[in-house]
Amino acid sequence: MIVPASPRLPILTSRFFGLFLFATISPLWGNAQGNPGLTVEKFDTIQAALEANPNRMIYLPAGDYRIQEKIRIRGERSGLFGPGRIIQENPDQPIIEVENAVDAELRDLTLIRSEGSEVTDKEGILAIKCRGLVIENVRVIDNRTQSGAITLRECQDARISRCTVKNYTRVSVDDRTKSEDWGYAFNCTNGTGIAISYSTGSLIEGNRIIEENLVPTPEIKAKYKLGDFVKKNPEKGKIVNQALWDEEYTDNWQQGSGLIVTAPKVSDYTRIIGNHFENAAQGIDLHCDHVIVANNIVTNSFMGLKAMHGSRNVLITGNQFSRNSLWAIGLMPGAAADAENADGGSIIANNIVSDFGHGDANWIWGNERSPFKFDNGQEDDDPPLTDVVIQGNVLHTIGEPRYRYAVIISRGENTPRNLKFSGNLFTPGTDGVANREIGE
Secondary structure, eight states, rough: OOOOOOOOOOOOOOOGGHHHHHHHHHHEEEEEEHHHHHGGGGGSSSHHHHHHHTEEEOOOSEEEEEEEEEEEEEEOEEEESSSEEEEEEOTTTTTTEEEESSSSSEEEEEEOTTOOOOOOOOOOOESSSSSEEEESOOOEOOOOEESSEEEEEOOOOEEEEEEEEEEOEEEEEEETTOOTTOOEEEEEOEEEEEEESBBBSOESSEEEEEESSSSOHHHHHHHHHTBEEEEOOOOOOTTTHHHHHHBBOOOBBOOEEEEEEETTTOEEEEESSSSSEEEEEEEEOOOOOEEEEOOOOSSSOOOOEESSSSBSSEEESSSSSSSSSEEEEEOOOOOTTTTTTEEEEEEEEEESSSSTTTTTHHHHHTTTTSEEOOOOOTTTOOOOOEEEEESEEEOSSSSSSSSSSSSEEOTTTTEEEEEEEEEEEOBBBBSSSSSOOOOO
């Protein structure tokens, strides 16, 4: 096992103690952070270095490291850090997999796929059943996947901080034929920057999630026949619009999210703070409870944020939603909601929604949408969205509005209930502020 050499310390009088403290501690800190003794350079592969030094952090010096198999991290307080760039040449493998690890760390790395291998079904980072995982200042570039570029499953108290995920989307088929609710498959763009499921206590802070490769242009749609059905069941899905079923086309061909936190009834206590989401399909997609969404920027995503499928006690505060096209903030039940998993008890406060309808997807959705949407359930037995405070939000538009109403509240037997509006500044749409009385 390689360990840093111990420095020989001089004997100094108290007169020089302050100078001695600076001269000895500073180089030791620099050695641990920038040039530690435990590096991959003394091993044939990164994996060999990890296996020879279990439960240790391994330094990855600057340079390119090409791999064909995923890098596996296990154990306690193990991991990788440093300025090195890991290049995965095999599209059938993740880049790094962390499993059953405690307090593992990945820091300062760059993870990419080789030219021609960018399109994949696999993750850049896949973490399974980890506790106390830290992923910090890591760049995941051109991992274009139907999964998540950074994916956490069944993790506790994980932190993803100051990372950059760029170009994570691919052309795919969304196959819903096994679902009685849908019953069809269609061409789409799909992919998620950060995907978290069955996890508790997650902190997602200060990250930049950006898609620049596949943006929703008419040319992209025509080239890949996006939205066109490729298969459908003999019977129409239970929640599918008849006109959509007959036309065999859906506008909803931008799939995936900048961030998704899912697994209703399990995923809990999530903090999403100070992130930047750009050119996503859905900026932030929530199917979870006890969530703080604060001080984020979501720009040019057709949907800014949605919380559904039994999302309870969601605090959405101090965010900027810019250039969204379908809605900026939407709360609604979904097929996964039930009497024990209802939506509501939430607050939407002090957010700014600007330039709604001016995003790249406006040509798909048109000007008949709404920045704030409170919807019925997807199925008749979904319990209604209940007990939501909406206060101090600003909807700001320069020029003519590109929306019909600032607020849409759906009607029906499970219509939203007990919504409390106060102190909002909602610029009216072409037909007014809201389609129902909101008490302001």
